[in-house]
Amino acid sequence: MVPFFSRELVQQGLMPGELTSINKEAVTNIGSPELEQGSAIATDLHPLGESGEMGTRHFKIMLPWLLLAVFSISIASGEAAYDSKLTGSEALTEKDDAHTLYGSTGFIKCTSHELVEPVSTQEISVLLQKLNADGRPFKVRATRRGRHTPNRFPCPGKGGSAKSPTGENFGKNHVDDTTYSVTILLHLMNRLVAVDHGQHRLTVEAGMTLQDLAGATVRNGMSVPVGVLSVYGNLTVGGVISASAHGTGAGVDSSLGDIVVGLKWVNGKGDVITSEMEDEKGLQEIRALVGGLGALGVITEVTFQLLPPGALVQVETWQGDDSNLAADIRHQLDSSTPHIIFFWRPDLGSYKSVHLKPLKTGDVPIHPYHPNGRSALVVAAPEEVAEAMNVHMRDYTLDFDDSGPESDVLNAQGCALSDSVMNIPIFLEGDVILENATIPSSYAMLSEECEPNCIWDHSYFGGTEEDVEFTIKLSDVDDWVKDVKSVIKAEEEERQRLLDRRYGVGKVKLCLNPGFFWFRFGRGSKNLLATTTGHVEPVVYFMSVFHVSSYVTDLPPKMDHISEVLEQLALCKYKARPHYGMSSDRVFTHPNCHVRDNFPEENIVKLLNLRDEHDPRKVFESELLMRMLERRGPVYGNKCSLHHQCYCSDDSHCADGYKCLPSVSYPEYKVCKVRFSKQSGKVNVKEEL
Structure with missing residues (x-):
């Protein structure tokens, strides 16, 4: 023990x-x-x-x-002093409200003007049509409360760190008034839609959790293939598919995306689209939506190819x-x-x-x-x-x-x-x-x-x-x-x-x-x-x-x-x-080292062409997605490395007591390393070694 x-x-x-x-x-x-x-x-x-x-x-x-x-x-030593100094991070002390959502892991928050909780595909379609008709700039992202995403991809408006106490975090913490932002919470869209016993297929809404998907599969006389589900059961079907989340299987099916045969989704214009693997157009749309970060639209229903019972x-x-x-x-x-x-x-x-x-x-x-x-x-x-x-x-x-x-x-x-x-x-x-x-x-x-x-x-x-x-x-x-x-x-x-x-x-x-x-x-x-x-x-x-x-x-x-x-x-x-x-x-x-360059360029071109068709106003493009696709670097700021917003290029990007230095193992990569001894406040640990 x-x-x-x-x-x-x-x-x-x-x-x-x-x-x-x-x-x-x-x-x-x-x-x-x-x-x-x-x-x-x-x-x-x-x-x-x-x-x-x-x-x-x-x-x-x-x-x-x-x-x-x-x-x-x-x-024993110093515990009381430590306690008196610590107030805890914003993620620890604050809760979701009408405009702010906190992630359940990591230290990220998203803000938006409006949080909506639709119960149907049609509601999402009407919402997007109305936002388009209003004529003002707007952004929309779909997610859920307690999301497991330690970055700003789910943020339609401003997003940033929640590591420091309230009001002390790197990045802007307010809602951007120039662009109207809407967060769609899909947790109420969690129903079983259709069962095809002959082909061993289930259609479910995208807000259904993996736990409920597994239960629905078993109750309807089918089985989930081993290795395709992620580990945590409270993730949602739509989020897992859009983020390319996975289980494990070398050279075989290893994610929910691998067993998707159909999707229903709403594009940036408010059109409701059904895409099926059996036709070429549907196949291309599914390939853009699975692992596509919601860049084309909001997935609302998913059809899975499952196994016989037992x-x-x-x-x-x-x-x-x-x-x-x-x-x-x-x-x-x-x-x-x-x-x-x-x-x-x-x-x-x-x-x-x-x-x-x-x-x-x-x-x-x-x-x-x-x-x-x-x-x-x-x-x-x-x-x-x-x-x-x-x-x-x-x-x-x-x-x-x-x-x-x-x-x-x-x-x-x-x-x-x-x-x-x-x-x-x-x-x-x-x-x-x-x-x-x-x-x-x-x-x-x-x-x-x-x-x-x-x-x-x-x-x-x-x-x-x-x-x-x-x-x-x-x-x-x-x-x-x-x-x-x-x-x-x-x-x-x-x-x-x-x-x-x-x-x-x-x-x-x-x-x-x-x-x-x-x-x-x-x-x-x-x-x-x-x-x-x-x-x-x-x-x-x-x-x-x-x-x-x-x-x-x-x-x-x-x-x-x-x-x-x-x-x-x-x-x-x-x-x-x-x-x-x-x-x-x-x-x-x-x-x-741009993430975009680690993907085939023809894939990016295909995605952008489909986006021009389905989301010409780029309403689903979050700031982080834009920065990734346009090869933009980080927004540098004081202690941005502490907040996982940047890799340091200057000491100011590091926490107090740390210095931006070449790493020992790969000097071409700079990292924030300990600078001073806590006891003296003067001893340089690197020099001491």
């Missing part, structure tokens, strides 16, 4: 990896695949589970969360050290299943992979059947865990230069917490942890609703998740893994030397924030703006998910400059395409 980290343990030189024991036993259960001895694949790679228990562990779901809570201790999938949880990670990725995709998720912590030298193996008719499962088994990647967390993480992340972030009186304990806690997060169970049936099991395919990727106790909820956790994702070619995975390892090693080395000098070599280990890197997989597509477009070979979706404090508003997350390096490396060296719903503004407005 996760140890209670005290100064005594740290001074003994005990590392978190030596003390944790959850899922660390190398045991093989009945039916687990054999690995070739002497291969380049890690020899301790294995599926988890004990043979006597047939791959299940009968622990209450509370147990893993309680293990996380054990690590919490009071930081589709099952075998799930297995594997783990190994990361010494041969790229080889392990290829080997497992080739020998096991295309539907795999890898969770990776290079700073801890380990990974865990989740295999989802679809069963064909006549296949005999080798793992026990659990009819109510499902993904548990996202679950509600107990209050004691939320409080523990809140306190730790607050104090850990405030000790930004490792000069505080509890730096050793805070770093040890951070590593222990990170190690524990890697061991949270992936599949559940009620309160039973499933490591190797057979479950319905409709719920193999999809987690239950966790609101209002999700790990990214500002008000509950006092923190949130900061995400970023890029799509790269599978053939680049070897080089990418090497680059990520080398960047982290080089960028951590500076700070690690400081800790070694202060506490003794090897006494205190430095780790990234709690969270992990993900690898998921997909296939190429012909959808114009989808991140998979134009690829013939399978693709890799590489995502980072790390927890940050909502209370510390004037400092970036610890080691945030590593993210800055990796993002620029992905954009510039790998020509990667960022996920529209999982990446911040700065990714889409890089001054030199």
Whole structure:
């Protein structure tokens, strides 16, 4: 279990990896695949589970969360002083109102003159026709409350950071009076429209959540293909399709967009259009709308091609050290299943992979059947865990230069917490942890609703998740893994030397924030703006998910400059395409490496031609979409890097106490790095090293 980290343990030189024991036993259960001895694949790679228990562990779901809570201790020195200074970010303290919407993850808000809640396609059509008839400039974007988009793509009017306390954020916070802005909230358009049992097709409204889509599918005698659903069940169908969101499947269907066969939508003129894959015009429109960021119109209904009832999938949880990670990725995709998720912590030298193996008719499962088994990647967390993480992340972030009186304990806690997060169970049936099991395919990727106790909820956790994702070619995975390892090693080395000098070599280990890197997989597509477009070979979706404090508003997350390096490396060296719903503004407005140039130019031309036809007034073009398509750089401003609005080119773009410097690993990319010691206010950490 996760140890209670005290100064005594740290001074003994005990590392978190030596003390944790959850899922660390190398045991093989009945039916687990054999690995070739002497291969380049890690020899301790294995599926988890004990043979006597047939791959299940009968622990209450509370147990893993309680293990996380054990690590919490009071930081005696300075805690009261910290509390008295912290007011929390605007995203933490403010709520949605008649003009402002806050995202549920990250620190972004959108403002508009009007929020509308239509219940039908016709209402949206009438609204757009009326706005056009009024003659004044206007902008429209469709979204939902609690959106999971850490950028300004959903903003019809002004948008900006919500990281600092109210009134102190970078960017304008008022509604722009020159252009009338309307936000369409689609949550009331969540109905089942039509069922075609003969062809196994469902038509649903775009405001339906993935959770409700899976339920409607099962109730109507069909199944969702494994790997096409995103992990979080409260995302909406329309948002997932427009943002090119996905599950996992190397070279096979890996997103809802891959199983779309028809769309109903409203264009910028208010016309209601039905597009079907069976005719050429409809096909071209669907290719522009799937992954198209709503640039042509508002999707209101979607028809999906589903599977017959009773589709099952075998799930297995594997783990190994990361010494041969790229080889392990290829080997497992080739020998096991295309539907795999890898969770990776290079700073801890380990990974865990989740295999989802679809069963064909006549296949005999080798793992026990659990009819109510499902993904548990996202679950509600107990209050004691939320409080523990809140306190730790607050104090850990405030000790930004490792000069505080509890730096050793805070770093040890951070590593222990990170190690524990890697061991949270992936599949559940009620309160039973499933490591190797057979479950319905409709719920193999999809987690239950966790609101209002999700790990990214500002008000509950006092923190949130900061995400970023890029799509790269599978053939680049070897080089990418090497680059990520080398960047982290080089960028951590500076700070690690400081800790070694202060506490003794090897006494205190430095780790990234709690969270992990993900690898998921997909296939190429012909959808114009989808991140998979134009690829013939399978693709890799590489995502980072790390927890940050909502209370510390004037400092970036610890080691945030590593993210800055990796993002620029992905954009510039790998020509990667960022996920529209999982990446911040700065990714889409890089001054030199333009996202538009990472897509086939003919796709952009086709999209703009269709926009001229369907949205000649560009009413659906948000400011961020305009900046991306026109290759405009960021809007620089004071501390814009702190707010993830820019990559720094000047010290003023960084937080106080930070300096804009070339990164150690890739000097061509500038990042904000620690400048002064908190104790003296004068010591330059770079010079000290």
